[in-house]
Amino acid sequence: MADKLTPRAEDYSKWYNELVVTADLADHSSVRGCMVIKPYGYAIWEKMRDALDKMFKDTGHVNAYFPLFVPKSFLEKEEGHAEGFAKECAVVTHHRLKVDPNEKGKLIVDPDSQLEEELIVRPTSEAIIWNTYKGWIQSYRDLPLLINQWANVVRWEMRTRLFLRTTEFLWQEGHTAHATAAEAIEETKKMLEVYAHFAEQFMAMPVIKGSKTENERFAGALDTMCIEALMQDGKALQAGTSHFLGQNFAKAFDVKFASKEGQLDYVWATSWGVSTRLMGALIMTHSDDKGLRLPPKLAPIQVVIVPIYKGEEQLQQIVAHMKPVADALRAKGISVKIDDDDTKRSGWKFAEYELKGVPVRLAIGPKDMENGTIEIARRDTSEKTTIPQAGLVEHVEQLLEDIQTNLLQQAVSYRDSHITRVDSYEEFKDQLKTKGGFFFAHWDGTKETEELIKTETKATIRCMPYDMPSEEGVCMVTGKPSKQRVLFAVAY
Amino acid sequence: MADKLTPRAEDYSKWYNELVVTADLADHSSVRGCMVIKPYGYAIWEKMRDALDKMFKDTGHVNAYFPLFVPKSFLEKEEGHAEGFAKECAVVTHHRLKVDPNEKGKLIVDPDSQLEEELIVRPTSEAIIWNTYKGWIQSYRDLPLLINQWANVVRWEMRTRLFLRTTEFLWQEGHTAHATAAEAIEETKKMLEVYAHFAEQFMAMPVIKGSKTENERFAGALDTMCIEALMQDGKALQAGTSHFLGQNFAKAFDVKFASKEGQLDYVWATSWGVSTRLMGALIMTHSDDKGLRLPPKLAPIQVVIVPIYKGEEQLQQIVAHMKPVADALRAKGISVKIDDDDTKRSGWKFAEYELKGVPVRLAIGPKDMENGTIEIARRDTSEKTTIPQAGLVEHVEQLLEDIQTNLLQQAVSYRDSHITRVDSYEEFKDQLKTKGGFFFAHWDGTKETEELIKTETKATIRCMPYDMPSEEGVCMVTGKPSKQRVLFAVAY
Numbered sequence: 001m002a003d004k005l006t007p008r009a010e011d012y013s014k015w016y017n018e019l020v021v022t023a024d025l026a027d028h029s030s031v032r033g034c035m036v037i038k039p040y041g042y043a044i045w046e047k048m049r050d051a052l053d054k055m056f057k058d059t060g061h062v063n064a065y066f067p068l069f070v071p072k073s074f075l076e077k078e079e080g081h082a083e084g085f086a087k088e089c090a091v092v093t094h095h096r097l098k099v100d101p102n103e104k105g106k107l108i109v110d111p112d113s114q115l116e117e118e119l120i121v122r123p124t125s126e127a128i129i130w131n132t133y134k135g136w137i138q139s140y141r142d143l144p145l146l147i148n149q150w151a152n153v154v155r156w157e158m159r160t161r162l163f164l165r166t167t168e169f170l171w172q173e174g175h176t177a178h179a180t181a182a183e184a185i186e187e188t189k190k191m192l193e194v195y196a197h198f199a200e201q202f203m204a205m206p207v208i209k210g211s212k213t214e215n216e217r218f219a220g221a222l223d224t225m226c227i228e229a230l231m232q233d234g235k236a237l238q239a240g241t242s243h244f245l246g247q248n249f250a251k252a253f254d255v256k257f258a259s260k261e262g263q264l265d266y267v268w269a270t271s272w273g274v275s276t277r278l279m280g281a282l283i284m285t286h287s288d289d290k291g292l293r294l295p296p297k298l299a300p301i302q303v304v305i306v307p308i309y310k311g312e313e314q315l316q317q318i319v320a321h322m323k324p325v326a327d328a329l330r331a332k333g334i335s336v337k338i339d340d341d342d343t344k345r346s347g348w349k350f351a352e353y354e355l356k357g358v359p360v361r362l363a364i365g366p367k368d369m370e371n372g373t374i375e376i377a378r379r380d381t382s383e384k385t386t387i388p389q390a391g392l393v394e395h396v397e398q399l400l401e402d403i404q405t406n407l408l409q410q411a412v413s414y415r416d417s418h419i420t421r422v423d424s425y426e427e428f429k430d431q432l433k434t435k436g437g438f439f440f441a442h443w444d445g446t447k448e449t450e451e452l453i454k455t456e457t458k459a460t461i462r463c464m465p466y467d468m469p470s471e472e473g474v475c476m477v478t479g480k481p482s483k484q485r486v487l488f489a490v491a492y
Numbered sequence: 493m494a495d496k497l498t499p500r501a502e503d504y505s506k507w508y509n510e511l512v513v514t515a516d517l518a519d520h521s522s523v524r525g526c527m528v529i530k531p532y533g534y535a536i537w538e539k540m541r542d543a544l545d546k547m548f549k550d551t552g553h554v555n556a557y558f559p560l561f562v563p564k565s566f567l568e569k570e571e572g573h574a575e576g577f578a579k580e581c582a583v584v585t586h587h588r589l590k591v592d593p594n595e596k597g598k599l600i601v602d603p604d605s606q607l608e609e610e611l612i613v614r615p616t617s618e619a620i621i622w623n624t625y626k627g628w629i630q631s632y633r634d635l636p637l638l639i640n641q642w643a644n645v646v647r648w649e650m651r652t653r654l655f656l657r658t659t660e661f662l663w664q665e666g667h668t669a670h671a672t673a674a675e676a677i678e679e680t681k682k683m684l685e686v687y688a689h690f691a692e693q694f695m696a697m698p699v700i701k702g703s704k705t706e707n708e709r710f711a712g713a714l715d716t717m718c719i720e721a722l723m724q725d726g727k728a729l730q731a732g733t734s735h736f737l738g739q740n741f742a743k744a745f746d747v748k749f750a751s752k753e754g755q756l757d758y759v760w761a762t763s764w765g766v767s768t769r770l771m772g773a774l775i776m777t778h779s780d781d782k783g784l785r786l787p788p789k790l791a792p793i794q795v796v797i798v799p800i801y802k803g804e805e806q807l808q809q810i811v812a813h814m815k816p817v818a819d820a821l822r823a824k825g826i827s828v829k830i831d832d833d834d835t836k837r838s839g840w841k842f843a844e845y846e847l848k849g850v851p852v853r854l855a856i857g858p859k860d861m862e863n864g865t866i867e868i869a870r871r872d873t874s875e876k877t878t879i880p881q882a883g884l885v886e887h888v889e890q891l892l893e894d895i896q897t898n899l900l901q902q903a904v905s906y907r908d909s910h911i912t913r914v915d916s917y918e919e920f921k922d923q924l925k926t927k928g929g930f931f932f933a934h935w936d937g938t939k940e941t942e943e944l945i946k947t948e949t950k951a952t953i954r955c956m957p958y959d960m961p962s963e964e965g966v967c968m969v970t971g972k973p974s975k976q977r978v979l980f981a982v983a984y
Contacts, residue, residue, distance in 0.1 A: 029624065030566075031611065034559035036624055039639060042556050064534050067526035068613070068644055068660050069582070072589065074522075076599050086599050090561070091586040092613065093601065095648040097564065097578045107568055107578050109585065109610055118601055119523065121560070121584065121613070132521065132528055141835070147531060152560055152644065156587040168560050343633070 005355075007289045012233040019283060020162045023292050023355050026279075033160040033167030040356065041279065043300035045170065048278060049150065051202050051297070052172065055194050061146045061174060066128050068152075069119035074127040078252035081126060084219020088156035090121040090167075121154040126220065126245070126271060129175045130253040137177055137267055139258045144187070145177040153275075163280035164237075164492055171275035177267045179257065181246070184268035185223075188244040191272040192225045195240035203278065204295040204407035205229050205285045206415050207239055208438070208487060210463025215447050218271075222246040228462040228487065230415045231284040234436020236462050236489035239281050242272035280492070285411050292357025293379055295407050296400040303329060303396060304358045305338045306349050308365035315340060318364055328393045334400065354379060359403045360396060380406050421485070425476045428488070432457055438489050440468070442482035444475035453477060453488070462487045497847075499781045504725040508776060512654045515784050515847050517771065525652040525659030532848065533771065535792035537662065540770060541642065543694050543789070544664065547686050553638040553666060558620050560644075561611035566619040570744035573618060576711020580648035582613040582659075613646040618712065618737070618763060621667045622745040629669060629759055631750045636679070637669040645767075655772035656729075656984055663767035669759045671749065673738070676760035677715075680736040683764040684717040687732035695770065696787040696899035697721050697777045698907050699731055700930070700979060702955025707939050710763075714738040720954040720979065722907045723776040726928020728954050728981035731773050734764035772984070777903050784849025785871055787899050788892040795821060795888060796850045797830045798841050800857035807832060810856055820885045826892065846871060851895045852888055872898050913977070917968045920980070924949055930981050932960070934974035936967035945969060945980070954979045 005022065006014045020026050025041030037045065053063070075086040096113035100106035122128065129147075136142060150172045160166050174191060178184040192209055199207045207227035217224040221243035229239045250256070250266040257267055286293040296302050305326060307318035319340050326336040337358075339349055346363070353361055363375040374392060377384040380403045387395060418437030422428045428441055443449060443461065454460050464486045473482050497514065498506045512518050517533030529537065545555070567578040588605030592598035614620065621639075628634060642664045652658050666683060670676040684701055691699045699719035709716040713735040721731045742748070742758035749759055778785040788794050797818060799810040811832050818828040829850075831841055838855070845853055855867040866884060869876040872895045879887060910929030914920045920933055935941060935953065946952050956978045965974050 027624075027627070029559045029620070031559040031561045031563060031620070034561060036559065037557035039554035039556045043554065045557075046555065062531035062535065063538065064531045065529040065537075065662065067521045067523040067528065068646065069523045069526060071523060072599055075589070076597060079597065082599065086589045088588055090584045090611070091589065091601050091605075092582045093585045094583040096580055097567070097583065097612070105568060105571065107564055107574065109583055113583075118589075119582070120589070128521070128523070132519075135519070154560065170557065 005289055005291065008232065015289070016280075016284060017162065019287060019291060023357070025283070026162045028162070031167075033157055035162050035166045035168075037170075037276070040300060044282070044294070044298055045276060045279060047298045047300065048198075048202070049172070052194075052198055052274065053148075053150070055198060056148050056172075056174065059190060059194060061148045061176075064147050064149060065151070066125055066132060066149060068122055070122050070125070070128045072118045072120060074131055075120060077127065078220050078248055080248070081220035081252075085123045085155075086120070088158070089123050090154045090156060092119040092121065122151070123153055123155045124271075124273075125149065125151070125153075125173055125175065126249055127253075130249040130255060130269070133175075133177055133267070134253050134255045137255055137257050140179050140260055143177055143179045143257060143267065144183065146174075146187075147176065148172055148174040161280075163276055163283070166276075169276045171273050173271060173273040176270045177250075177255070178270070179259065179265075179268070181268050184246075184270050185244050188223065188225055188242045188270045188272070191270070192227065192240070192242040195242065195272070195274060196227050198274075199227055199229065199239055199281075200408060202295065202297045203282050203285070204297075204404060204411055205239070205281060206408065206412045208463065208465050209467065210465035210487060212241075212463055213447075213450060213461050213486075215450055216461065218243045220245060220248050221271075222248070226463050228438075228489070229281055229285065230418055230438055230489070231281070231492065232414065233284070234418060234490070236438065236491040237277075237281045237284070238462070238491065239278060240272070240274040243270060245269035245271060286407055287357065290351075291355030293407065294357035294359060296359045296404045299357065299359050300335065301337045301353075301356070301358050302334050302400055303336045303360045303362060304349075304353045305336065305362045305364070306346055306353075307338075307340060308346050308363055310366075312342070314366060315342060318366075318369065321369060322362075322364065325389070325392060329396060332393060332397055334396065360399055362392075362396075378403055380410070423473070423476060428459075428476055429457055432459055432490065436490070438462070438487055440465075440485040441476045441488055442473035442484075443486050444478045444480035444482055446478075446480075449475060449477050458490050459488045460491055462489050462491060497781055497783065500724065507781070508772075509654065511775060511779060511783060515849070517775070518654045520654070523659075525649055527654050527658045527660075529662075529768070532792060536774070536786070536790055537768060537771060539790045539792065540690075540694070541664070544686075544690055544766065545640075545642075547690060548640050548664075548666065551682060551686060553640045553668075556639050556641060557643070558617050558624060558641055560614055562614050562617070562620045564610045564612060566623055567612060569619065570712050570740055572740070573712035573744075577615045577647075578612070580650070581615050582646045582648060584611040584613065614643070615645055615647045616763075616765075617641065617643070617645075617665055618667065618741055619745075622741040622747060622761070625667075625669055625759070626745050626747045629747055629749050632671050632752055635669055635671045635749060635759065636675065638666075638679075639668065640664055640666040653772075655768055655775070658768075661768045663765050665763060665765040668762045669742075669747070670762070671751065671757075671760070673760050676738075676762050677736050680715065680717055680734045680762045680764070683762070684719065684732070684734040687734065687764070687766060688719050690766075691719055691721065691731055692900060694787065694789045695774050695777070696789075696896060696903060697731070697773060698900065698904045700955065700957050701959065702957035702979060704733075704955060705939075705942060705953050705978075707942055708953065710735045712737060712740050714740070718955050720930075720981070721773055721777065722910055722930055722981070723773070723984065724906070725776070726910060726982070728930065728983040729769075729773050729776070730954070730983065731770060732764070732766040735762060737761035737763060778899055779849065782843075783847030785899065786849035786851060788851045788896045791849065791851050792827065793829045793845075793848070793850050794826050794892055795828045795852045795854060796841075796845045797828065797854045797856070798838055798845075799830075799832060800838050800855055802858075804834070806858060807834060810858075810861065813861060814854075814856060817881070817884060821888060824885060824889055826888065852891055854884075854888075870895055872902070915965070915968060920951075920968055921949055924951055924982065928982065930954070930979055932957075932977040933968045933980055934965035934976075935978050936970045936972035936974055938970075938972075941967060941969050950982050951980045952983055954981050954983060
């Protein structure tokens with residue numbers, strides 16, 4: 001770690017970009033808008049993926065894999081979907097390169113290899129999957145079909161930011177088929193709960209659950225449910241969505257099933273997804289000016305042991321002493337690194353592991369060896385204490401739990417202190433500028449008012465939240481009646 | 493399972509295609525040459541992936557993720573590589589679709605969205621990765637760089653077969669960078685050993701290790717090491733490759749490092765990969781006319797329990813009785829399914845689980861309940877015995893190990909009985925036609941002879957095997973001197 005990060009207060013966006021790169025999470029690639037996910041970043045993503053994958057399987061889903069390419073004509077089939085997704089995308093038009101006859105060593109597209117029908121690199125897989133489901137679903141016995149896919153997708157974004165908006169990103173997409181609307185809606189809700197649970201229990205990131213307005217819905221959905229999180233700069237981030245698709249895709253791809261009674265009906269659908277965008281949410285929920293703060297459940301290294309020593313012999317003694325401790329921690333499922341790199345000073349290492357967000361740091365020198373003590377530092381609070389080595393394993397185990405809990409509590413308390421209830425549009429605009437965050441306000445339910453607010457303030461309706469009492473009121477802009485406050489924020 | 497499979501003896505190729513589809517492993521998609529990997533097939537692939545991933549990590553590698561797209565100019569940089577890979581590939585030329593002004597509801601490629609430089613969907617990632625490594629490697633301290641990627645790749649294949657050769661497939665590709673040639677060669681060998689170990693210990697598939705001839709090398713490699721397996725129809729299948737790339741890619745992408753002594757030198761490289769092709773190898777190594785035979789270590793369901801009953805009450809009794817048994821098996825890490833589906837007859841279920849290759853089937857009826865017995869059937873030998881329920885867990889545990897061992901032994905004995913040493917070209921051609929399999933024969937080391945044999949017999953040199961004593965002889969075709977027999981076969 002060479003230079004310090006730009007402080008968040010000075011330039012949050014710059015801090016974020018610097019942190020992502022210097023903490024070895026991701027980097028820009030030479031391909032426009034595409035990122036390289038570096039090993040440390042990928043290790044966090046793997047932990048997210050594994051935790052989510054287990055939750056999907058525990059709720060009865062199975063994984064499968066569908067083609068990367070979607071024929072253009074498939075995208076045309078569902079009108080709303082085509083409008084939403086068939087715009088900025090990567091289009092494959094040819095299938096061969098050949099040597100340039102005019103310039104040695106250069107390649108050109110072989111004009112003879114033009115495809116009869118263009119292929120789109122999937123921006124999402126509803127079209128290709130529902131085209132496949134047509135062959136898999138005949139009767140009620142084939143339902144429900146509960147399938148998830150881990151995959152890369154491409155959306156040709158004009159302005160990109162590492163993890164938050166990239167041309168290619170990694171995600172999972174669940175695509176389920178059901179016999180009834182009620183069952184599909186229940187599935188949509190269930191997966192939203194899975195996402196909310198994951199965000200809170202693994203990412204230590206509180207979220208607000210709700211439905212999108214018609215305007216903000218997924219292209220082709222009847223209802224888009226979402227979880228919305230609040231970042232440290234007062235902007236909202238949509239962290240996951242779960243869509244009730246009605247019979248739109250079944251109709252577009254003619255997927256019918258014979259009911260128990262022998263009647264033919266269109267199948268009901270859901271889809272739901274989270275992506276590497278969650279990495280951005282994780283970073284912007286917890287990290288500070290010194291670097292990442294990772295929740296222990298997602299930290300690739302949960303505990304680092306740094307020997308403090310003079311000379312090779314002392315280093316070897318300390319390392320030999322700590323190896324059984326590391327093994328005992330590993331036996332508890334805790335990931336431990338002993339940093340015995342002799343080319344780096346301990347001060348450098350301390351800064352490096354702070355940057356990398358390692359939750360617990362143990363430092364041990366010759367005096368500790370004599371006294372049977374060890375210094376333990378927690379990344380979340382920066383507290384350092386010297387404790388006896390006896391009982392260390394249990395202490396660390398407990399501390400990791402405490403850090404996980406504390407990070408969530410800190411995030412909740414930040415979030416809660418940045419939820420403002422406003423009743424006038426003036427107050428809304430004023431508070432949005434000075435304080436930022438989430439706003440609960442009344443809205444008349446029209447697209448016109450929603451767009452007006454967006455144009456004038458950049459704030460959008462993040463969701464119509466579920467866990468709020470209904471409350472009569474009047475729209476802060478038009479004064480027309482409203483039955484519930486909705487959640488506004490400026491969003492990533 | 494409706495119809496029986498075409499017997500292998502009748503039409504091996506047809507048997508394979510039917511089995512892949514009816515056992516729910518994969519299916520053709522509507523996208524030319526691309527497959528859909530169905531949930532049951534994907535569950536096997538996940539087990540392969542997890543086992544390999546652990547072996548990669550245990551040997552010091554980390555995962556990362558690089559862009560799907562390779563700019564055309566990157567492919568031009570390494571000449572041999574360009575010749576090998578920049579031919580049949582998916583070429584992205586545009587980034588936008590728009591509504592067809594002449595036909596409502598149709599989409600056309602927006603001609604204004606043409607890319608300045610075409611992007612190739614990665615057929616392999618050497619080019620994009622070495623372009624990235626340029627920014628990551630400055631000094632010997634940055635080496636070795638031991639990175640693996642799990643990804644999808646696309647090669648525009650003209651003739652495709654499920655798993656064996658598809659336009660898009662899933663794979664892992666390791667890309668490592670080293671300070672010395674010796675270290676890179678050691679890594680190349682180490683990963684070949686990992687692949688061989690995986691093939692034998694997990695897939696129960698014996699392999700022959702060796703180096704490819706110059707003719708068959710990976711485009712851009714100095715040495716391509718491979719593992720070659722023998723399928724039941726006497727054809728060889730290349731199951732994994734590990735390449736020593738020398739300094740070719742470092743030179744093409746200008747990747748230099750400062751040594752301890754401060755000298756600048758090009759980095760040494762390896763790459764190595766296995767793909768969903770292994771699914772084809774697994775199927776064609778073990779399966780029979782009744783369906784799959786899966787090695788227990790890769791079986792998504794290791795044990796199925798089928799209740800034999802009359803009426804709902806008996807079914808419930810048996811299921812209630814077997815649940816604790818299933819839990820006890822699960823506690824040992826064994827995956828168990830109790831099939832309590834009342835809409836299927838037990839005969840149907842028996843055939844279905846045979847088709848799916850479930851290693852152990854337990855069947856239990858009212859008489860067994862009375863007698864404290866249970867019927868246990870193993871998929872590999874089709875043996876059925878009735879045993880006491882007492883000690884069942886230990887029995888099953890041992891049986892799964894036995895099945896794993898037996899499948900390997902069967903495959904070894906088939907393979908060994910299909911290795912023929914030949915000394916005359918006539919004998920070679922004759923035996924190739926009548927018996928097939930692997931052939932050890934002398935070869936004069938020239939490309940001309942290699943190609944002649946290929947043209948006349950379709951057999952290729954699979955590898956120059958490592959684990960064979962050197963033996964002086966003369967080429968079976970030209971009579972010129974030879975120092976070692978090489979491995980010939982007709983290959984997938």
